[in-house]
Amino acid sequence: MKDKILAKFKALFGEGAQVYASAGRINLIGEHTDYNGGYVFPGAINFGIMAAIRPNGTDKVNVFSLDFDEKVQFGLQEEDKPEQQWARYVFGVCREVLKRDGKVEGFDAVFSGDVPAGAGLSSSAALESTFAFAINDLFNNNKIDKFELARIGQSTEHNYCGVKCGIMDQFASIFGKHGALMRLNCKTGEYKYFPFHPDGYRVVLIDSCVKHELASSAYNKRRESCEKAAAAIRKNHPEVEFLSDAKRLWLDEVREEISQEDFLRAEYVIGEVQRVLDVCDALERDDYETVGEMMYQTHFGLSRLYEVSCEELDFLNKLARKMDVTGSRVMGGGFGGCTINLVKNELYDVFVDTAVKEFTQKFGHAPKVYNVVISDGARKL
Ligand code: GLA
Numbered sequence: 001m002k003d004k005i006l007a008k009f010k011a012l013f014g015e016g017a018q019v020y021a022s023a024g025r026i027n028l029i030g031e032h033t034d035y036n037g038g039y040v041f042p043g044a045i046n047f048g049i050m051a052a053i054r055p056n057g058t059d060k061v062n063v064f065s066l067d068f069d070e071k072v073q074f075g076l077q078e079e080d081k082p083e084q085q086w087a088r089y090v091f092g093v094c095r096e097v098l099k100r101d102g103k104v105e106g107f108d109a110v111f112s113g114d115v116p117a118g119a120g121l122s123s124s125a126a127l128e129s130t131f132a133f134a135i136n137d138l139f140n141n142n143k144i145d146k147f148e149l150a151r152i153g154q155s156t157e158h159n160y161c162g163v164k165c166g167i168m169d170q171f172a173s174i175f176g177k178h179g180a181l182m183r184l185n186c187k188t189g190e191y192k193y194f195p196f197h198p199d200g201y202r203v204v205l206i207d208s209c210v211k212h213e214l215a216s217s218a219y220n221k222r223r224e225s226c227e228k229a230a231a232a233i234r235k236n237h238p239e240v241e242f243l244s245d246a247k248r249l250w251l252d253e254v255r256e257e258i259s260q261e262d263f264l265r266a267e268y269v270i271g272e273v274q275r276v277l278d279v280c281d282a283l284e285r286d287d288y289e290t291v292g293e294m295m296y297q298t299h300f301g302l303s304r305l306y307e308v309s310c311e312e313l314d315f316l317n318k319l320a321r322k323m324d325v326t327g328s329r330v331m332g333g334g335f336g337g338c339t340i341n342l343v344k345n346e347l348y349d350v351f352v353d354t355a356v357k358e359f360t361q362k363f364g365h366a367p368k369v370y371n372v373v374i375s376d377g378a379r380k381l
Pocket of ligand 1: 030031032033034035122165166167168169332333334
């Protein structure tokens with residue numbers, strides 16, 4: 001990918017570019033907990049975005065997307081976002097750095113990526129992180145701290161892309177480390193690396209290739225439900241800043257005050273926060289059976305209580321259970337995308353073959369299979 005990007009850069013803008021990269025992510029457990037101040041447990045993966053960039057001495061940014069075969073130019077003083085969705089991520093990152101009194105000067109860039117879009121692997125966070133990291137390196141002597149770089153990506157989603165996301169994806173693609181998952185406390189920002197080498201198991205993603213149009217508005221609606229539930233609980237327990245601070249019992253106290261829908265959403269989140277801790281404990285004992293069981297519980301919650309699964313993902317999950325796969329669940333924001341599966345080595349081939357065959361028979365299109373390696377996040381090459 002690097003050679004292709006540099007060749008295009010040379011053709012469009014000449015020599016002298018620096019190359020930066022960042023990664024998509026998986027999340028072993030801890031879904032929809034980030035914006036609730038809970039724990040997440042992601043890792044960066046070997047699918048990412050790579051960009052060649054060079055300052056151009058003007059106040060204009062020229063970005064070429066190899067994958068869309070399209071160039072966009074915008075001025076750094078402009079307030080109006082570009083029409084192209086992909087360019088909004090780059091535009092948003094520039095604006096967010098400037099808002100924080102960081103420095104951004106004009107630059108030329110060519111980028112490409114191999115994170116499948118819409119699969120729930122955070123291709124957008126990979127793009128934001130690549131440019132945030134590069135701008136920090138090229139114009140700010142790396143003075144913006146890494147957490148702020150992640151927040152710059154998150155604010156880009158909020159302010160230019162209409163998704164009120166949490167911090168997980170951008171955190172993972174900035175902080176990712178080869179061979180390690182990261183448990184992040186989204187309320188305090190504390191995090192810990194956990195080496196992840198599940199001996200005897202493989203992690204495989206099965207992509208339903210389903211994408212739901214209204215995913216971002218449905219996502220924002222989930223977030224509102226959680227905020228309403230937290231506000232109701234806070235009346236009795238002022239210490240509850242985020243929903244993740246609430247005890248299950250405290251949710252029961254407000255059952256009559258909130259809608260049934262908000263109740264179910266909150267019930268899922270409170271359970272999920274605890275599951276992340278349980279999975280980390282289990283990993284320290286190499287107890288993959290417990291890890292897997294928690295993944296199934298998460299799927300149940302995401303499907304029935306949080307309602308972000310879909311028929312195709314429920315089908316994949318049910319099949320995994322039937323075939324004695326250790327753990328399986330819908331991953332990421334939901335409304336389509338992938339299941340993440342923890343599979344014993346000896347079961348891997350038959351599980352993947354059966355899943356592809358039965359899914360294709362039922363839905364008329366083949367799912368995609370991704371073998372992921374936990375990899376480094378944002379970096380200069
Ligand atoms: C999307 C968001 C994240 C997180 C997940 C669900 O990936 O960008 O912030 O909320 O969904 O866990």
